[in-house]
Amino acid sequence: xxxxxxxxxxxxxxxxxxxxxxxxxxxxxxxxxxxxxxxxxxxxxxxxxxxxxxxxxxxxxxxxxxxxxxxxxxxxxxxxxxxxxxxxxxxxxxxxxxxxxxxxxxxxxxxxxxxxxxxxxxxxxxxxxxxxxxxxxxxxxxxxxxxxxxxxxxxxxxxxxxxxxxxxxxxxxxxxxxxxxxxxxxxxxxxxxxxxxxxxxxxxxxxxxxxxxxxxxxxxxxxxxxxxxxxxxxxxxxxxxxxxxxxxxxxxxxxxxxxxxxxxxxxxxxxxxxxxxxxxxxxxxxxxxxxxxxxxxxxxxxxxxxxxxxxxxxxxxxxxxxxxxxxxxxxxxxxxxxxxxxxxxxxxxxxxxxxxxxxxxxxxxxxxxxxxxxxxxxxxxxxxxxxxxxxxxxxxxxxxxxxxxxxxxxxxxxxxxxxxxxxxxxxxxxxxxxxxxxxxxxxxxxxxxxxxxxxxxxxxxxxxxxxxxxxxxxxxxxxxxxxxxxxxxxxxxxxxxxxxxxxxxxxxxxxxx
Numbered sequence: 362x363x364x365x366x367x368x369x370x371x372x373x374x375x376x377x378x379x380x381x382x383x384x385x386x387x388x389x390x391x392x393x394x395x396x397x398x399x400x401x402x403x404x405x406x407x408x409x410x411x412x413x414x415x416x417x418x419x420x421x422x423x424x425x426x427x428x429x430x431x432x433x434x435x436x437x438x439x440x441x442x443x444x445x446x447x448x449x450x451x452x453x454x455x456x457x458x459x460x461x462x463x464x465x466x467x468x469x470x471x472x473x474x475x476x477x478x479x480x481x482x483x484x485x486x487x488x489x490x491x492x493x494x495x496x497x498x499x500x501x502x503x504x505x506x507x508x509x510x511x512x513x514x515x516x517x518x519x520x521x522x523x524x525x526x527x528x529x530x531x532x533x534x535x536x537x538x539x540x541x542x543x544x545x546x547x548x549x550x551x552x553x554x555x556x557x558x559x560x561x562x563x564x565x566x567x568x569x570x571x572x573x574x575x576x577x578x579x580x581x582x583x584x585x586x587x588x589x590x591x592x593x594x595x596x597x598x599x600x601x602x603x604x605x606x607x608x609x610x611x612x613x614x615x616x617x618x619x620x621x622x623x624x625x626x627x628x629x630x631x632x633x634x635x636x637x638x639x640x641x642x643x644x645x646x647x648x649x650x651x652x653x654x655x656x657x658x659x660x661x662x663x664x665x666x667x668x669x670x671x672x673x674x675x676x677x678x679x680x681x682x683x684x685x686x687x688x689x690x691x692x693x694x695x696x697x698x699x700x701x702x703x704x705x706x707x708x709x710x711x712x713x714x715x716x717x718x719x720x721x722x723x724x725x726x727x728x729x730x731x732x733x734x735x736x737x738x739x740x741x742x743x744x745x746x747x748x749x750x751x752x753x754x755x756x757x758x759x760x761x762x763x764x765x766x767x768x769x770x771x772x773x774x775x776x777x778x779x780x781x782x783x784x785x786x787x788x789x790x791x792x793x794x795x796x797x798x799x800x801x802x803x804x805x806x807x808x809x810x811x812x813x814x815x816x817x818x819x820x821x822x823x824x825x826x827x828x829x830x831x832x833x834x835x836x837x838x839x840x841x842x843x844x845x846x847x848x849x850x851x852x853x854x855x856x857x858x859x860x861x862x863x864x865x866x867x868x869x870x871x872x873x874x
Contacts, residue, residue: 401417642812654670
């Protein structure tokens with residue numbers, strides 16, 4: 362790897378060599394400490410991994426000898442001096458495998474290595490169709506057709522609706538958007554027909570359909586009528602909800618059949634599968650989702666992938682998979698990278714807002730970011746979800762309830778419905794609507810049986826209401842997910858993730874049994 366006239370400079374240990382490879386693969390020859398630790402010691406505890414990283418740095422410095430100051434390290438970053446390091450690119454006729462012979466026993470490093478080898482595949486292997494096909498990124502193509510030829514409110518409504526859906530799509534995927542048929546139709550292109558019409562009482566309706574151009578098959582269609590009259594209302598929740606459902610259908614159609622079990626090197630496909638796993642709330646899926654999101658970011662440096670990691674860390678804390686001490690630095694780094702790369706993306710803003718509240722405990726920052734997320738894309742249910750959460754912690758119960766209702770309306774019929782049901786349930790309870798709240802918490806638990814928070818809240822609420830049988834049933838279900846659960850922990854453990862309960866006095870009358 363490294364040589365000079367007086368001898369080899371390559372460190373002997375495989376982990377130290379891998380560390381150098383990770384630094385050299387970066388455009389700026391630098392990486393974050395936490396990122397490197399996660400890549401090389403993902404199966405070790407935080408302190409043990411940190412110690413191993415320090416040992417690998419010592420090995421590199423020792424092998425560099427009098428050039429040891431080329432390697433620089435501080436509390437957050439490890440780098441090589443770009444003025445003193447020259448990275449030689451492989452020749453076009455070099456058939457050697459990328460990092461051939463390097464054997465590192467860590468699953469995350471090997472996932473990264475597989476992706477890098479796919480990208481650095483020798484030219485002699487890029488002549489066959491199957492290899493090219495497996496490396497082609499998933500972009501997808503969508504053609505939007507506005508069906509109203511006039512310039513009245515119907516056409517304006519169609520254009521505003523299409524603009525909103527296109528924005529939602531581009532926040533998550535690298536996707537081609539067309540407003541008129543291209544000269545050459547893309548394989549797998551989806552055609553979306555949007556037709557506005559005048560409904561009774563001067564209101565405006567929309568009919569939307571999705572068709573596979575290759576087969577002519579209609580994939581999805583739906584009609585909705587806005588209660589607004591006359592001019593189009595861009596903030597109408599019914600139309601925003603329709604747009605969000607359409608975007609969900611298009612994302613699924615673009616990615617279905619291309620999302621594999623984690624072996625596909627495409628970033629969009631990996632992230633899509635990771636998000637599905639993340640919102641399953643199953644313990645093993647939450648760990649696998651983290652690896653997939655990191656791999657997606659290694660392949661394509663998009664802020665939204667980092668923001669999903671930040672969201673995942675918040676979930677891992679709430680689900681008690683990792684203690685907050687192990688997540689603070691990871692969450693902070695992911696949030697910073699996400700905002701740096703994509704500060705206008707509503708998904709980025711929503712995830713960072715939630716991380717700021719759950720892990721950072723910075724309520725003011727969370728509230729501001731949530732507000733920005735809603736402004737960036739009011740059709741995003743997660744934007745309204747984070748705004749409701751911030752409102753609850755700031756004591757603005759009525760506004761929280763309105764935001765939670767908007768989130769639930771936008772998420773109805775999607776994978777996120779359980780996520781928004783619990784938020785509306787909590788907002789209802791804080792507003793004194795206990796029956797409505799309990800019903801929504803039960804709905805959230807039914808839709809996501811592995812999701813811990815609804816059972817925690819239900820256990821406390823039923824216990825406080827003297828409904829012993831229901832409280833014990835919820836406690837038993839929770840104990841399956843959390844073997845160390847007790848009423849004592851729920852009521853008195855300050856580290857148990859029920860801070861909203863404590864803030865609003867929901868634990869004051871819990872009966873310990």
